[in-house]
Amino acid sequence: MNYFGPGHGACPGCGFPIAIRGAIEALDGKVIAVNSTGCLEIVSSMYGRNTWGVPYIHSLFENAGAVAAGIETALKALKRDKEAHVVVFAGDGATFDIGIGTLSGMMDRDHNVIYICYDNEAYQNTGNQQSMATPPGARTTTTPVGKLQPGKIGKKKDMVEIAVAHNIPYAASASIAYPKDFQRKVKRASEFEGSKYIQVHAPCVTGWGIDGKLTVEVARLAVETGLYPLVEYEHGKLVKVRKLKQRKPVEEYLKIQRRFRHLFKHEMGKDILDQLQRIADENAEKYGLDA
Amino acid sequence: MAKMKLYIGASNPPMSSEMKTGDWGTELAYIDKEKCIACGQCITFCPEPATSMVEEDDKKYAVVNHDYCKGCWICFTVCPVDAIEMRTKDIYKVEVC
């Protein structure tokens, strides 16, 4: 039996299914999946057409952290907590925005849960509205491109650092372009008792304006430009960083996505491009990305 | 007390394989068995998954189940030896005179 798919309803070329199946396989299927509202839930849990080969629960958009905490506590009370890992799969909107309260509570009480945020950088299921994970300059339906505004104004929130600040044992970022690295991180996370946070970059073909031919390349370029650094923290200490032999200019990542294309013609586009390059440079400095 | 089994919402066992999503796309992936080096990249990266590994007379190679291939091209882009070809479905081949 498959752990996830086939026959789910994700768009052709969608990134997150690669991560969901990869995570469950990394844990040998010993998973109780908790899912927030969003694309993953919609494409995988149609009535009578469930795509999950592991126990699965969906409750609300905002409460995956609390649901997972409850399941983990119940398993402990029943003395059955060694049978499976409680794993949350939640979108960036659910994680960075509406569910951050219940996630923070989960991490504060240090519930034994692996929380995986698949980060497609907007509310994709409702048609690409900005979240706090949306990068500067991105065109979404709530950050439109017009004369006065070149897409999103403001930054992408650093959710990995926020997780680290909860003093949890493990936090990491990952990308669907590097599935072995992601799977190793999921496995590593499972070795710690307490709350674990992993954020995996997962392109959305419709929202980002790419097609499947570019899904993996775009995800790889996000890492290779320094915009999505792959980092790993254990007990608050940075233990591993994916080094870059020759960091690429951010333009290479941006120019192939429709959500950023206006930056190359808009009057205010240059400022945003500079801001994005500065963010990549700061990441490189902060994490020592340049090999 | 009588025990009751109640499945809420999603089906058990998984039934999404009834959804033949291979009819979504305009193209399908085909793997050249001779070229394939069985590296597994197309299996790791296929989002569906529609790809799997088979073994036949000591030769291991990947195959595509067209019931579930959405023609997204991801496998094509990750294959290190160009063993994958994307072919337009016959119904989408339009003759232009």
Ligand SMILES: Cc1ncc(C[n+]2csc(CCOP(=O)(O)OP(=O)(O)O)c2C)c(N)n1
């Ligand atoms: C309380 C509440 N507000 C709004 C919605 C509508 N809604 C459903 S999914 C979704 C966006 C989910 O975004 P994200 O968590 O990033 O997941 P994605 O769809 O991008 O995978 C929204 C706003 C909802 N279901 N519940």
Ligand code: SF4
């Ligand atoms: S809208 Fe985006 S995230 Fe949602 S299924 Fe389609 S490609 Fe995936």
Ligand code: SF4
């Ligand atoms: S084209 Fe897409 S869906 Fe079809 S086998 Fe390749 S990766 Fe899978």
Ligand code: SF4
């Ligand atoms: S990626 Fe190419 S070589 Fe590797 S298993 Fe698939 S078809 Fe074969």
Ligand SMILES: [Mg+2]
């Ligand atoms: Mg999202």
